[in-house]
Amino acid sequence: MTRNPSRIYKYHVANLRELELAIGHTGRLARSEIASKDPQKSLQSLLRLYAFLIGAWAETRLNKLLHEEFGFNDQLRELIKAKSSQLEQWHEAVDQAFRKHHNVPNAQLNDRTLGVSHAARRTALQDVLSNDLKIIIEIRNKLAHGQWVYPFNNGGTLIEHGKFQLINQENILSLQFKFALVAHLADAVHDLVVSPTTFExxxxxxxxxxxxxxxxxxxxSYPKYEAGLIKSREMARIARVSNQ
Structure with missing residues (x-):
């Protein structure tokens, strides 16, 4: 089947490419700071930027998914976009992808309507969103509004201590794995919704x-990862000195 993607789809593809370049560059800078033991005290700022870019990538990847030529129709696209948050839109996109693939427009999604294997996979995808990716998807707006240390509630009157603790637990390794998670999740949903051939x-x-x-x-282990970066930098420095 000949593809004829829309202009909106192409725009989302172009945005994704630029975001991926920015994510790659920021990741390299963060790893370099870790390897050199963060002499400029810039690692935390780089991690905030990295998290922000991943959240922006996730939103753009969802929009690309919604505008796939052979994917969701206008009605389903509007149903997903009607959800009030990006996280809820992702949850709805996962369910609508399974509904489309299995031709289950209204019935409950369970072992009977999806089969045991696919019901378990749907649960796993939803769990990834709820447990592993929730903070990355939700924190983007906080970071976009300059709340890089203390995230406020929507009224700007109180600190959201839960999000403060979660974002401060992130490191470059956890963020890299979460970026991989959202990318693989998006690809899996794409396979469900676009074509049976791609799915199989x-x-x-x-x-x-x-x-x-x-x-x-x-x-x-992040400490092992950190130690490995530092050791590699030190060995490279010794090699340079030896060759002079």
Whole structure:
């Protein structure tokens, strides 16, 4: 089938490319600061910027997904966009993708309507959004409004201590894995909604990658990662001195 993507779709693709360049550059700067033991005390600012860019990428990736040529129709797109937050839109997009793929427009999504395997995968995708990606998706607006240290409530009268604690727990390793998570989640939903052929070919691979990123997020040690970057920088410095 010949593709004829809309202008809006192309615009979202272009925006994604620029965001990916910015994410890559910011990540390299953050890793360099870690390797050199953060002499300029800029690591926390770089991590905030990295988190902001991932949140912006997630929003743009969702918009690209909503405008796929053979994906959601206008009615479903408006239904998803009607949700009040980006996180809710993602949740709805996941459910509507399963509904579209399985031709279940109204019935409850469960083992009977989706099959045991797909019901479990839907639950896993929704859990990733609720438990692993929620802070990245929701914190973008706080960071966009300059709340880089203390996130306020919507009225600007109180600090949201839960979000303060969560955003301050993030490091470059956890953010990299969360970026991988949202990317694999988006690819999995794309496979569900766009075409049966794409689904059969790629969905399992995307889902496997998503699970691996989730395992890495839970088990990979940041102190070991940090020590590895510092050691690599020191070895490179010694090699340069030896070659002079």
């Amino acid at each position: 070919r790629d969905f399992d691979d995307h889902f496997r990658c998503l699970n691996q990123a989730r395992i890495n997020l839970e088990k990979r």
